[in-house]
Amino acid sequence: MNLLESLNxxxxxxxxxxxxxxxxxxxxxxGKTRVxxxxxxxxxxxxxxxxxxxxxxxxxxxAAREMKARLEAMLGTDISSMWVGTFHAIAHRLLRAHAxxxxxPKAFQIIDQSDQLSLIKRIMKEAGINTDENDPKAVQAAxxxxxxxxxxxxxxxxxxxxxxxxxxxxxxxxxxxxxxxxVDFAELLLACVDLLEKNPLLREHYANxxxxxxxxxxxxxxxxxxxxxKMLSLPxxxxxxxxxxxxxxxxxxxxxxARVGNMADFVNEYQVRHIVKLEQNYRSTSHILNAANAxxxxxxxxxxxxxxxxxxxxxxxxxxxxxxxxxxALSIVQEIMSRRRSGTRYSDCAVLYRNNAQSRIIEQLLxxxxxxYRIYGGLRFFDCPxxxxxxxxxxxxxxxxxxxxxxxxxxxxxxxGQTTVARIANRxxxxxxxxxxxxVTGLAESSDAGLARAAxxxxxxxxxxxxxxTLPLEKVVDTVINESGLKDYYSRAQDKDxxxxxxxxxxxxxxxxxxxxxxxxxxxxxRVLPGSEMxxxxxxxxxxxxxxxxxxxTQTADAVQLMxxxxxxxxxxxxxxxxxxxxxxxxxxxxDNEDALQALDEERRLLYVAMTRARKHLRxxxxxxxxxxxxxxxxxxxxxxxxxxETETQRIRSRYDALCAVTNSETWRYSPRSSWQNTSRQTPxxxxxxxxxxxxxxxxxxxxxxxxxxxxxxxxxxxxxxKLVNAQSINRASAxxxxxxxxxxxxxxxxxxxxxx
DNA sequence: CTCATTAGATTTTTT
DNA sequence: ATCTAATGAG
Numbered sequence: 001m002n003l004l005e006s007l008n009x010x011x012x013x014x015x016x017x018x019x020x021x022x023x024x025x026x027x028x029x030x031g032k033t034r035v036x037x038x039x040x041x042x043x044x045x046x047x048x049x050x051x052x053x054x055x056x057x058x059x060x061x062x063a064a065r066e067m068k069a070r071l072e073a074m075l076g077t078d079i080s081s082m083w084v085g086t087f088h089a090i091a092h093r094l095l096r097a098h099a100x101x102x103x104x105p106k107a108f109q110i111i112d113q114s115d116q117l118s119l120i121k122r123i124m125k126e127a128g129i130n131t132d133e134n135d136p137k138a139v140q141a142a143x144x145x146x147x148x149x150x151x152x153x154x155x156x157x158x159x160x161x162x163x164x165x166x167x168x169x170x171x172x173x174x175x176x177x178x179x180x181x182x183v184d185f186a187e188l189l190l191a192c193v194d195l196l197e198k199n200p201l202l203r204e205h206y207a208n209x210x211x212x213x214x215x216x217x218x219x220x221x222x223x224x225x226x227x228x229x230k231m232l233s234l235p236x237x238x239x240x241x242x243x244x245x246x247x248x249x250x251x252x253x254x255x256x257x258a259r260v261g262n263m264a265d266f267v268n269e270y271q272v273r274h275i276v277k278l279e280q281n282y283r284s285t286s287h288i289l290n291a292a293n294a295x296x297x298x299x300x301x302x303x304x305x306x307x308x309x310x311x312x313x314x315x316x317x318x319x320x321x322x323x324x325x326x327x328x329a330l331s332i333v334q335e336i337m338s339r340r341r342s343g344t345r346y347s348d349c350a351v352l353y354r355n356n357a358q359s360r361i362i363e364q365l366l367x368x369x370x371x372x373y374r375i376y377g378g379l380r381f382f383d384c385p386x387x388x389x390x391x392x393x394x395x396x397x398x399x400x401x402x403x404x405x406x407x408x409x410x411x412x413x414x415x416x417g418q419t420t421v422a423r424i425a426n427r428x429x430x431x432x433x434x435x436x437x438x439x440v441t442g443l444a445e446s447s448d449a450g451l452a453r454a455a456x457x458x459x460x461x462x463x464x465x466x467x468x469x470t471l472p473l474e475k476v477v478d479t480v481i482n483e484s485g486l487k488d489y490y491s492r493a494q495d496k497d498x499x500x501x502x503x504x505x506x507x508x509x510x511x512x513x514x515x516x517x518x519x520x521x522x523x524x525x526x527r528v529l530p531g532s533e534m535x536x537x538x539x540x541x542x543x544x545x546x547x548x549x550x551x552x553x554t555q556t557a558d559a560v561q562l563m564x565x566x567x568x569x570x571x572x573x574x575x576x577x578x579x580x581x582x583x584x585x586x587x588x589x590x591x592d593n594e595d596a597l598q599a600l601d602e603e604r605r606l607l608y609v610a611m612t613r614a615r616k617h618l619r620x621x622x623x624x625x626x627x628x629x630x631x632x633x634x635x636x637x638x639x640x641x642x643x644x645x646e647t648e649t650q651r652i653r654s655r656y657d658a659l660c661a662v663t664n665s666e667t668w669r670y671s672p673r674s675s676w677q678n679t680s681r682q683t684p685x686x687x688x689x690x691x692x693x694x695x696x697x698x699x700x701x702x703x704x705x706x707x708x709x710x711x712x713x714x715x716x717x718x719x720x721x722x723k724l725v726n727a728q729s730i731n732r733a734s735a736x737x738x739x740x741x742x743x744x745x746x747x748x749x750x751x752x753x754x755x756x757x
Numbered sequence: 758c759t760c761a762t763t764a765g766a767t768t769t770t771t772t
Numbered sequence: 773a774t775c776t777a778a779t780g781a782g
Contacts, residue, residue, distance in 0.1 A: 564768085
């Protein structure tokens, strides 16, 4: 069989598994996506399933698109009856099809994180809750967390203080969303789960329909997504076969609710009999792979996997110890330029970092040296304010909810300020209706100038709605942009070129949406098409919220790729520069001690992901000190570096190393391990002075102190260090010291503290 | 109502 | 260092 020819035995085993539940443990670079798509193709080719019986769920739109594209290429047939999409997109589709049964208005709208936050803030303000003591973001997180665990406000038992506040806000938020027809991301899934739970017939219908459910990146699923899959697959009845692909070692999203434990739960609950491990790596050479394996082997609770490769040893992992972040960045740029001279493309090089703040210095030096680069994870197209404004107008046409109204009632500015909005909000609250309703019903009797302008706004929206009723999507978007006044407004704004370009790009996006979905360009945007769950406009608005990553890819340009380790997941590059392997940065320290160990394991997985991005060259670097948040911090080698075996590495002699060698011969060792230990512990003294680091001429340096230490002060005498504040900072570090004359906070760069013992 | 200044915070992020 | 959100003057 043609499909299977190029697969290795394990991959082939996975593809040819019987129609039963299965878990595929797919290591980095082991051909995971390929197995998933080939499995589907194989099922179809061997008449195990019709396309309509397949449900393939991914995490990101990118993955969904890739899967569809590969399937189309493999099969060469129409796959439109197959459901391939993200959890949220598929949940949305189900809810549109069964809005009434789910208790939702037909025109319900999805709100994104920022819409959700602004709604929560407003609810808190209206309820007179002090937002200083109760962080709206924390309340938002708590609400989403509750939803992830299937808990509605009414499911939470009464509590005290902050929790009770949150519970109240949650209840109000739920009520508001229901009244306004708004659904947040978690609600898409939860409403689906509720819908199927309440309708056994419907549940059975879908479980019978989707004979094969395939889940990608299973290690990233949260509790709610797990339940959602369970609802669609009736695990006890074995109507559908659930095929999950994942890698516990690459689970790096626990902070947003991902549960690696879902993998073990799946095996138990579904009594999975087929577990296939894909351990042959097709990406990296063996020095890199062995180094990554060694690091990840320090983790507890692994399902157990060891990647191997038949590729040669390749280059050892290069280690670069820089004096500061500038030297680190410069050395990277220099190496990229030298590689470029020997024929490498810029786009084969990636620079990875733990947090976005680290990119600045690298960008700076790339720019200075005229090296083109591309940053991943910036502001996405549909997150641009001007685009969000237009989308809010479009939503008002379909479903006049508070969130959209609030956003654009004075955008462009039309003299409706806080006071007027507050007045409207008061009326709305009194009669228990939404802002729009309050506006529509109570405007005539008012002589207030602000309210009169609000009436004009309502008139504008209603005119637009009438005008757009029969227009095709592209024209609707264009009309709204022009007649809302947004175009005029933004053509006078600060970045008018970008703003207006984005507005016209939005019109093109609407046209593209019609093309992709085979919608006739004359078709009215506001009518539900036969055979579809929603109108073109509904679809377009939903896509804007759910698929905000659909930004014009500039992949064609030859540019160095800059991104966080998180966003590098799933990608690969010939050459990877992994930066900032420093204690306090990578691993990033955990806040509370409770799950500090688990957090450390996740950081280690993060490092594993980063290392396994590299095909041929991996260079890891760290600095003695780095500028962070406008503050100079003394850093030091990450403890993770000691987990990389020396046999897989090669120390690059840095400028800083060279300096150490001349100023302090004791510090320089060719053995990397001993060298890290020495340089981070020793008093910096001469070599740092020679290198020109500020703050190092002081006698006492913050990194030499810890709480409990006995210190001597010229004036206060001897005392004990209680705690250190900003301990890593060179300029702002201070210590609380208990002297016999009392407790003092001393700035370490100023106070001359002498350490005793 | 709008614009300007200032305090406060800043791991990681998709949907 | 730099961005955002929240106050206060014009």
